[in-house]
Amino acid sequence: MSRTHVNCTVNGDAVDFLASDSTSLLDALRDELDLTGAKEGCGTGDCGACSIIVDGKLNCSCLMFAAEAEGTEIVTVEGIADGDQLHPLQQTFLEGAALQCGVCTPGFLVAAKVLLDENPSPTETEIRYALAGNLCRCTGYDKIIRSVQEAAVQIGAGT
Amino acid sequence: MKYAAPTTVDEAVGVLAGDADARVFAGATDLIPQIRSGRPEPSVLVDLKRIDRLVGATESGGTWTVGAATPTSTLTADAAFTAAFPGLSEASGLIGSDQIQNRSSWGGNLCNASPAADSVPALLANDARAVIAGSGGERTVPVDEVVTGPGQTSLAADEFVVEFEVDTPPANTADAYLRLIPRTEMDIAVVGAAVRVTMDGDTCTAASVVLGAVAPTVVRVPDAEAALVGSTLDDATLDAVAAAASAACNPIDDKRGTIEYRTQVAGVLAKRAAKIAAERANGGANS
Ligand SMILES: Cc1cc2nc3c(=O)[nH]c(=O)nc-3n(C[C@H](O)[C@H](O)[C@H](O)COP(=O)(O)OP(=O)(O)OC[C@H]3O[C@@H](n4cnc5c(N)ncnc54)[C@H](O)[C@@H]3O)c2cc1C
Ligand code: FES
Ligand code: FES
Numbered sequence: 451m452s453r454t455h456v457n458c459t460v461n462g463d464a465v466d467f468l469a470s471d472s473t474s475l476l477d478a479l480r481d482e483l484d485l486t487g488a489k490e491g492c493g494t495g496d497c498g499a500c501s502i503i504v505d506g507k508l509n510c511s512c513l514m515f516a517a518e519a520e521g522t523e524i525v526t527v528e529g530i531a532d533g534d535q536l537h538p539l540q541q542t543f544l545e546g547a548a549l550q551c552g553v554c555t556p557g558f559l560v561a562a563k564v565l566l567d568e569n570p571s572p573t574e575t576e577i578r579y580a581l582a583g584n585l586c587r588c589t590g591y592d593k594i595i596r597s598v599q600e601a602a603v604q605i606g607a608g609t
Numbered sequence: 610m611k612y613a614a615p616t617t618v619d620e621a622v623g624v625l626a627g628d629a630d631a632r633v634f635a636g637a638t639d640l641i642p643q644i645r646s647g648r649p650e651p652s653v654l655v656d657l658k659r660i661d662r663l664v665g666a667t668e669s670g671g672t673w674t675v676g677a678a679t680p681t682s683t684l685t686a687d688a689a690f691t692a693a694f695p696g697l698s699e700a701s702g703l704i705g706s707d708q709i710q711n712r713s714s715w716g717g718n719l720c721n722a723s724p725a726a727d728s729v730p731a732l733l734a735n736d737a738r739a740v741i742a743g744s745g746g747e748r749t750v751p752v753d754e755v756v757t758g759p760g761q762t763s764l765a766a767d768e769f770v771v772e773f774e775v776d777t778p779p780a781n782t783a784d785a786y787l788r789l790i791p792r793t794e795m796d797i798a799v800v801g802a803a804v805r806v807t808m809d810g811d812t813c814t815a816a817s818v819v820l821g822a823v824a825p826t827v828v829r830v831p832d833a834e835a836a837l838v839g840s841t842l843d844d845a846t847l848d849a850v851a852a853a854a855s856a857a858c859n860p861i862d863d864k865r866g867t868i869e870y871r872t873q874v875a876g877v878l879a880k881r882a883a884k885i886a887a888e889r890a891n892g893g894a895n896s
Contacts, residue, residue: 452610452612454612471610471612472650493645494641494646495638495641495705496795498708501708504711508708509712510708510712512641513636513637513712515612515637515641518656518658561707580707582706583706583708583709
């Protein structure tokens, strides 16, 4: 089995790891780097539970080979808080009960962060389209949407 | 599987020529799900995204050149591209979620050879050409000639699409793409319809009508094009467009739509797309 040595930046830290060429980036993050925030819901691009940010763009890590990460800058859900200070989205998801089992939550948080970074005051429709690649099987989408709206308000107010 | 990331077209051709089971990929949004569902693994995965020519969109001398591995989100975010080809841009933007958009490419959408590929009808409607590289050098062919059947292309084992060329449309010309899916996001087309028209005032002087998901490959509808040319897109013409589009269908029956449903919807979408394209060509509200 062929293996590739990969150098990249994850949540601000330079990392390197050895990955088999058929390994997905999702598996490498979870198994080589112990970053188990991103989840595998489907492995085929449908559910978004594996969402991460690669060079500023939202991606499904299950649809990337680990070897493709060479030279990239990656942000996972583990990197969105500021030290002990939760990201506003994390806080509003908690307060708004936007999760039950939590399997989908890391993906929603990362996708919502990309949205708010690009568009600080999205409409409800824009939020729904931006999160269309993320599925939740238990909470229902309304609490998730409300929590993103609340986070947008808080970020806008600088709190 | 072995991963290779060539940085030149020649290097990539060399890998393909040296190993018949090597496969190129761009976003892998079709490739990885297919491997996971049990399709044979390629021996070498040839990542095309590290080759400069494969990524990016530029206009020069009246022709747009779009790298075959360019993420579709790059195209929909490009205001000049979207102004020149509103229909091709909207078709490209319909592929999957934001996550998928940051990876999905025209090269993959075309060469995966699904009849339901959203960008392909709009590429045909704009007479796009594919620049193909292989051991024998490069050749340029109309995009129509690439797909030969579901999952089948005319590319040789050592060939891949380097880039697409699309001429900037003449004045008073615009395209539109409509698709029907059972949901509003994240599904595969039941029918897709791309129309491009050139208008001289109220009169249509040139037209392309292309349908997706209604036959083993994307199909042109010459009878609908003939009905549009010379018309003012009056009701009788639009009915003729719809009838010709329905007649061109040879669809499958599946859980997303029956043969009767796909056939009828093809007519409706062709007619609506023609109206939108004509309004856009005349600088109308829908542009
Ligand atoms: C969740 C999800 C939703 C989707 N929704 C849609 C949708 O709405 N509409 C739609 O049309 N598609 C959809 N798709 C399918 C897929 O995303 C598109 O077909 C996409 O454009 C494929 O591009 P890619 O770069 O990812 O292809 P890849 O997976 O990289 O490649 C696909 C195939 O094309 C070949 N190939 C790739 N590039 C080239 C090249 N330059 N030259 C020769 N061969 C090449 C590969 O060998 C492979 O066989 C969806 C997929 C997923 C996972
Ligand atoms: S695990 Fe990647 S999209 Fe579902
Ligand atoms: S909280 Fe369980 S899937 Fe969303």
